[in-house]
Amino acid sequence: MKWISLIPVVGVGVLLLFAAQDFPEWGDPQSPASQSPVASHFINNTGVDTEVPNMVTAVLADYRGFDTMFETVVVFIAGIAVLAILKGSGGRRRGTRRAYEVEAEPDIIVTHTVRLMVPVIQIFAFYVLAHGHVSPGGGFQGGVVMGASFILVALAWDLDHALVRMSLPRCMAIAAAGIIIYAGIGFLSMFLGGEFLDYAELEKVLPVSREMARYHAMLGVEIGVGFTVTSIMFALYANLSTEGRLKGGL
Amino acid sequence: MGLELFNTFILLLLVVTALAALRVRDLITAAAVLGVYSFLMCLLWAEMGAVDVAFTEATVGAGISTVVLVATIFNLKRKSND
Amino acid sequence: MFEDGAIINELLIERLNYIIYVVLLLIGLHAMISKQNLIKKLIGMSIFQTAIILFYVSIAVKDNATIPIYKTEHDPHGDAAKAAVLDSNRSGEETKAFYAPVMLKPEETQQYSNPLPHVLMLTAIVVGVATLGLALALCLRIQQGYGTVEEDELLVKIERSDARYSQSPLAKAKNRRRTQSRNTRKPRTSVKSTKSIGKSAKSLESRDSTKTKKTTSKSNLSQPKKKPASTSRKPRSSSSKVEGSKPTTPKAPAKKASEKTRAPKKKGAE
């Protein structure tokens, strides 16, 4: 039965290899993708329009802001779906343990190291988020690093210890707040006379030039993305490791 | 030329790790090898100049997705039949 | 293109990235089709996804170009701009004019690699992990319902529970009532349900059919008695029957799940 799967695989492979011949050489500066007016417009105008040195951040949060907003919504919906699938589904009955699960105190060496590490990781997450304009980084990466710090707490002690700091309702509230921040900045710029997510209009409320208004609005947008990604990553871990019971687990 | 050699080496290693991740029967090993695969991919992208994508892949692909996979496999059977 | 070994040069040296992307994509595709374990399928999906991202990033590469972050001389906030502002003893307006970033020249545009594919793929990675989490949650749910994530065992269990479901007189009575209420679709649904059940189920049913024909009147009579007891479970089973083309209603797991969903709710209410 397995060999039948080879037929579509080989078919697709032959087609793709045949197409691969027609691609431009790797790294060719004259390739259509590199010569496209859109790409060169972004490279040229990012500095003039937004004063953000990192073009990727500028394109992500400003030029393609609408796209990124709904990507964030997708992440949020995935988190809600995981909650909806696993919430109260039970799994093993409460109280039963597996053979290899051992009753153990949280290890003192691990907990103390984590106690040292977590603040540094969280500060690094803020750095990644806020410094994303100048260096690689941004809302998604900072949010993931922030979520990882909570997961680290859950791994070193147990899930309850992490849930005291970030309970699941709080988690979802923060996730929703992230999207509201993002959309709120968009609507604010709409009410100030521009279009949706047209950050330049924010100069009317911020004491800066049009370019710098876009710069700072991008930071706000990234903070919104960071909120959502942080809490959804932690919610994913908390639900998957305990089958939605939020007790015990890894 | 040196960088291109590096590139080629990582590309071949990618195929090896991808095959290994699908070949192993122990699912936790498979998750770990997938983490290695993600990290190699991240190295390749950093070398190609896509630093933002590489950073995202390092945090998401090699970090969170491995953790989430292991957390799930903890609740499932660890061995797979193929 | 195909003569004197040019194809090797074309494909293996100049376009090795594209070849590897095709190979990785095929590995992922094959795993998604042929692996039995659902987690292995998800790993294959992950590899498939990264292969496509590799393709996009390969497109963005330019020879002799740096990462898409402005160098210090083009940077609106870099050391060069600040130093220039500090050095020149200009008035406010002049400083502003000097400080404002300039458009790049076309040859300077060539110094930076293409940022657009990077942006597209950045969000794809994060959304990828979100979908992976969702798929893993579904795997956990399947494990809870059927006790396995191996596809072949899963199919056997689904067939068996289907057979059990179609055997039970309660389900038959319900089925009949449903089909009576919509006469037009009667033949189609009945054929479908028997077809999708395995051979063993079919034989079981044919054996049972004589019995049920005899007891038709009886079951009709006894229906009102049974009705109040089954009302709580009725909407669940009927809705899940409508959902798929296959009547995949495992009775026991659904029952279990319904019990379990009820228990925590009570706890929450307290």
Added chain:
Amino acid sequence: MMSFSSPFQCLASATVEAGSSEGGFLVLQVIGVLLGVLGLIFFLGAAVGLVRFPDFYTRLHAAGKGDTLSTMLMLTGFALVTMEDFSLSSWLLLIKIMAVVFFIYLTSPTSSHALMRAAFEDDEMPITEDDIKKRNRQKGGKKS
């Protein structure tokens, strides 16, 4: 082909030019490269130990020690190579790299410890002389 420049190149380009023009800090570069090679040798030792050692605890011992030491050596070497001109930015880079080294010093032993403890709680027994003797006897029995 001196192809596309990478982030590594971007990091090193300014400093390399300065070093080659002055030529005075070649010593630092040589020391840096030597430290890097030394780190690689220790990594090789760790890898060989991981394959050759008989049981879990000794294997983890090799991996943990080699990992910590060789990472420290290689990162220090890298810091020295980038320390071409003693400008503020290069000192900043040095401090950042040393912070990475510090965190590896914190985390690598902790992770080794956590793994060891997990194995110990899972009743994984270290190999003893009796085990080796028994194994040898079995091998001999099979041969004869």
